[in-house]
Amino acid sequence: MDLRFLGWNAHWRDLFASYVPDRLHPGRIVAEHRGGYVVEMESGSRGAALGGRLRHQTTTRSELPAVGDFVALRLSAEGQADGPAVIDAVLPRRTAFVRRSAGTRSDDQVIAANVDIVFVMLGLDHDFNVRRTERYLAAVWDSGAAPVLLLNKSDVCEALDQRIDDLQGAGLGVAIHPISALNADGLDAVRQYLRQGVTVSVVGSSGVGKSTLLNRLLGRDAQTTAGVRSHDSRGRHTTTHRELFVLPEGGLVIDTPGMREFQLSASGGDDLGEAGGVATVFADIEQLAAECRFSDCAHQGEPGCAVRDAVDDGRLDADRLTSYEKLVKELRYEEARSDPSLLGERKRVGRIGAKAVRRMYRERRR
Numbered sequence: 001m002d003l004r005f006l007g008w009n010a011h012w013r014d015l016f017a018s019y020v021p022d023r024l025h026p027g028r029i030v031a032e033h034r035g036g037y038v039v040e041m042e043s044g045s046r047g048a049a050l051g052g053r054l055r056h057q058t059t060t061r062s063e064l065p066a067v068g069d070f071v072a073l074r075l076s077a078e079g080q081a082d083g084p085a086v087i088d089a090v091l092p093r094r095t096a097f098v099r100r101s102a103g104t105r106s107d108d109q110v111i112a113a114n115v116d117i118v119f120v121m122l123g124l125d126h127d128f129n130v131r132r133t134e135r136y137l138a139a140v141w142d143s144g145a146a147p148v149l150l151l152n153k154s155d156v157c158e159a160l161d162q163r164i165d166d167l168q169g170a171g172l173g174v175a176i177h178p179i180s181a182l183n184a185d186g187l188d189a190v191r192q193y194l195r196q197g198v199t200v201s202v203v204g205s206s207g208v209g210k211s212t213l214l215n216r217l218l219g220r221d222a223q224t225t226a227g228v229r230s231h232d233s234r235g236r237h238t239t240t241h242r243e244l245f246v247l248p249e250g251g252l253v254i255d256t257p258g259m260r261e262f263q264l265s266a267s268g269g270d271d272l273g274e275a276g277g278v279a280t281v282f283a284d285i286e287q288l289a290a291e292c293r294f295s296d297c298a299h300q301g302e303p304g305c306a307v308r309d310a311v312d313d314g315r316l317d318a319d320r321l322t323s324y325e326k327l328v329k330e331l332r333y334e335e336a337r338s339d340p341s342l343l344g345e346r347k348r349v350g351r352i353g354a355k356a357v358r359r360m361y362r363e364r365r366r
Contacts, residue, residue, distance in 0.1 A: 001040055003028070005246055007114065007197045012070050015091045019072040024088055029069045029113075030244040037065060039073060039085060040244075048073060048085040061107045062098060065090050067242040067254055068113035068199060095144035097201055100263035100334055108265045112201040112242065112254045115143065117193050121150045121204035121213070124157035124178070130170055131323045134281050136203060137172060138327060139264055141277035145201070148175050148193065152209040155180040170320060171284050181213040190217070194251025199244075201254040214255050217247055264331055278331060282324045288316065299325070 006028045016026050030045065031038035037048045050065070051074065058064055065071055065087055072089040097111045097118055112118075118140045122128055133149070140147035149167065154160055160178055167176055179186035193200060194217070202210045215221050244254045264278075279286050285307060289297065293304025299321070301308065310316035 001042065001044065001246075003040075003042060004197065005250060006030075006040055006244075007199055007252060008070070009197065011094075012091060016070075016072065019089065022072075022074075022088075024072040024074055025085075027071055027073050027085070028244070029065050029067050029071060032065075032067050032242055037087065039071065039087075041073065041085075046083065046085055048087050051086045051088045054087060054089060062096070062110050063090075064110075066096070066110035066113045067244055068115060068201075069093065070114065097139065097143040097145060097203070098265040099139060100265050111203065111256055112199075114199060115145045115201045115254065116198050117200045118143065118145045118147050119150050119190070119193075119200055119202045120147055121152055121202055121208045121210055123205070123208045124151050124153045124160065124163055127205050127208055128163060130166055131319070132205075133167065133172070134170065134320075134323055135264065135327065137174065138277035138281045141280040142265070143277075148177070150190065150202075150213070151176065151178040152181050152213070154178040154185060155183050170317075172281065173283075179213070181209045181216055184216050187213075187216060191249065191251075194247055194249055194253070196250030197252075199252040199254065201256060203256055206257075210255060214245065214253055217253060218245060219248060263334070264327060265334065276331075278324070278327045282320070282327075285316065285321060285324050 003026060008026065008028070012026070019026075025041055025043075027039040027041040027048075029037050029048075030040045036050075038045055039048045048071075070091040071087045072091070073085040074088050076084050076086060093113045095115050096113050097115055098108045099111060100108060120133065120136045120140065122133060128151075137147050149172070151157075151160070151163060157163065157178075164176055164178070177186060177189040179190060181187075190213070202213065204210055242254060242256050244252055246252055288306045288310050289299070291306035292299070292302070294302055297305050297307070299305050299307040307316065307321065311318050311321055
């Protein structure tokens, strides 16, 4: 396949130049399985595995190749058209959509690499949740990609205008497109983003309709689909791995498994301030916070708090403020988990606070 159809351009060619003398070959990872990877090269697709040097040089999970990465490949047998390849290096990513690994591991998981646009897909049923949408959008802004909201299942929603108003009222400031992937309604609005060389990733909960949308865009059943439970609209994981597809019109779509747990990563946001993508999603709160009397205002009842004043007079929704505070707290916790010195400081401050509380209660009992 001509790599230009996979997004290869002068930017990637320049980055790959240093690998040419070593007789390595460029390619893009189009699928990731437990047993290895599938890469697309000029000579076609083939299986690939991590090279020993790359395996030993990586210190975190996020440094490993992910779907969407451009890589430098060494063929195990020159001239063998479909033999396996070895991944010697990952070219520096332009963007990376990342989440914190589920469970107790303090590590990031790259969901999709080198993505231009992320379709955040919501179901217009029990799946619809403004607060979860804020979380997804924060991660997208941190990734470097541009978010677009797709409201799926418009054919079964009797309150579509209200749902759109709910999202717009939250001040998210992104494009919103109601669609029905099942009935192929509203897909022209989706296709406008799918130009040749543009990579799009689709994220959302299980059962939201990601695979159905992909099948519609491809014009064939590439992914298995399944229904959802009627009482809560929860779906099964019909997509079990991440995979990149080339659309007939030339765009590229990375399909991902549904995510029932989505923790923000603390690795993004250096260019946007302390909270990064969170600051972008909650720009209205950040602007209000700048007007507080005290620069370190925690918005917990301090005098001259512009944020609390906005809640009291109805300019700011209290639930939105709660969501903001929750995400900022989560990011600070993740930063502490990643940095032992910050974790030690959190414990020290916690001990001081606990002692102060115990002392206060002892004095009250006297």
